[in-house]
Amino acid sequence: MKPDNASEQLVRREDHSVYETAEPVLYSVKDGVATLTINRPEFHNAQNSQMTYALDAAFRRAVDDDQVKVIVLCGAGKHFSAGHDIGTPGRDINQSFARTSMWYDHVNKPGGEFLYAREQEVYLGMCRRWRDLPKPTIAMVHGACVAGGLMLAWVCDLIVASDDAFFADPVVRMGIPGVEYFAHPYELNPRIAKEFLFLGDRMPAARAYEMGMVNRVVPRAALEQTTYDIAQRIGKMPRMGLALTKQAINHVEELQGKRAAMDAAFGWHHFAHVHNELISGDKLGGYDAKAMASSQRPAADPGNGADNKTESDNLES
Numbered sequence: 553m554k555p556d557n558a559s560e561q562l563v564r565r566e567d568h569s570v571y572e573t574a575e576p577v578l579y580s581v582k583d584g585v586a587t588l589t590i591n592r593p594e595f596h597n598a599q600n601s602q603m604t605y606a607l608d609a610a611f612r613r614a615v616d617d618d619q620v621k622v623i624v625l626c627g628a629g630k631h632f633s634a635g636h637d638i639g640t641p642g643r644d645i646n647q648s649f650a651r652t653s654m655w656y657d658h659v660n661k662p663g664g665e666f667l668y669a670r671e672q673e674v675y676l677g678m679c680r681r682w683r684d685l686p687k688p689t690i691a692m693v694h695g696a697c698v699a700g701g702l703m704l705a706w707v708c709d710l711i712v713a714s715d716d717a718f719f720a721d722p723v724v725r726m727g728i729p730g731v732e733y734f735a736h737p738y739e740l741n742p743r744i745a746k747e748f749l750f751l752g753d754r755m756p757a758a759r760a761y762e763m764g765m766v767n768r769v770v771p772r773a774a775l776e777q778t779t780y781d782i783a784q785r786i787g788k789m790p791r792m793g794l795a796l797t798k799q800a801i802n803h804v805e806e807l808q809g810k811r812a813a814m815d816a817a818f819g820w821h822h823f824a825h826v827h828n829e830l831i832s833g834d835k836l837g838g839y840d841a842k843a844m845a846s847s848q849r850p851a852a853d854p855g856n857g858a859d860n861k862t863e864s865d866n867l868e869s
């Protein structure tokens with residue numbers, strides 16, 4: 553939605569978070585394909601609650617629109633997403649929003665309850681909703697797809713990546729066993745998933761393709777064309793056939809234990825948040841955005857040519 557005036561672009565929140573945009577997600581439809589663009593390029597599309605709720609609303613809008621056959625999710629600017637917001641002026645974890653699940657509001661809850669309730673809603677809950685929505689989704693990934701960024705790509709049915717894209721989940725450095733939507737051993741085989749998490753290194757798009765985590769890797773200049781060509785081809789299939797096929801395959805993953813595995817991992821994830829707070833007074837183990845970025849910089853770099861300074865500036869567990 554367009555703001556009525558410029559002053560609405562800059563909204564000062566009660567918790568002192570300041571939004572740099574009133575449109576953290578852009579929405580457009582062309583030829584039966586809806587494009588959802590996460591739109592905080594200044595912060596490498598770090599995900600605050602303003603964005604996740606806007607994204608949820610945009611997915612709902614695309615599902616409700618009979619003209620939309622296929623949904624493409626992409627990021628504005630240099631990167632797909634650097635993860636959850638732990639360091640921008642728009643970090644809004646103390647804000648209440650109109651919730652999408654039956655979880656109660658997390659704001660002002662004590663101890664581990666605060667993050668547990670929040671992450672059930674904005675991370676695990678929303679990701680599961682998006683993963684199960686009944687239209688085909690394609691993540692169009694370029695640049696960094698880090699930590700919480702992985703969650704957005706993984707919930708999509710297909711992933712098309714440019715050859716400069718890379719994937720990483722470095723939150724083990726915070727003492728936390730991976731991001732909240734714990735799909736790692738489903739996206740990668742378990743041994744590779746362990747390497748991915750233990751080292752926290754970037755996985756270049758080419759390697760992700762070898763692992764079957766992405767469907768196509770193409771030069772950056774061909775990313776949009778390739779993605780929309782695939783979207784158009786899928787869009788020619790019958791809507792119900794696509795919805796049933798998606799349900800059938802997602803159901804197989806549930807029979808393989810994906811949902812139960814994620815529920816267990818979510819519990820361990822929150823044990824780690826609370827343990828961190830007990831030991832260091834900080835749920836993220838003392839790692840803010842800058843500390844995570846600098847701790848990543850000297851690490852082994854697969855040499856994919858991507859910007860080394862900015863990929864993890866805003867990632868969170």
Ligand code: ZN
Pocket residue numbers: 667671732821825869
């Ligand atoms: Zn968390």
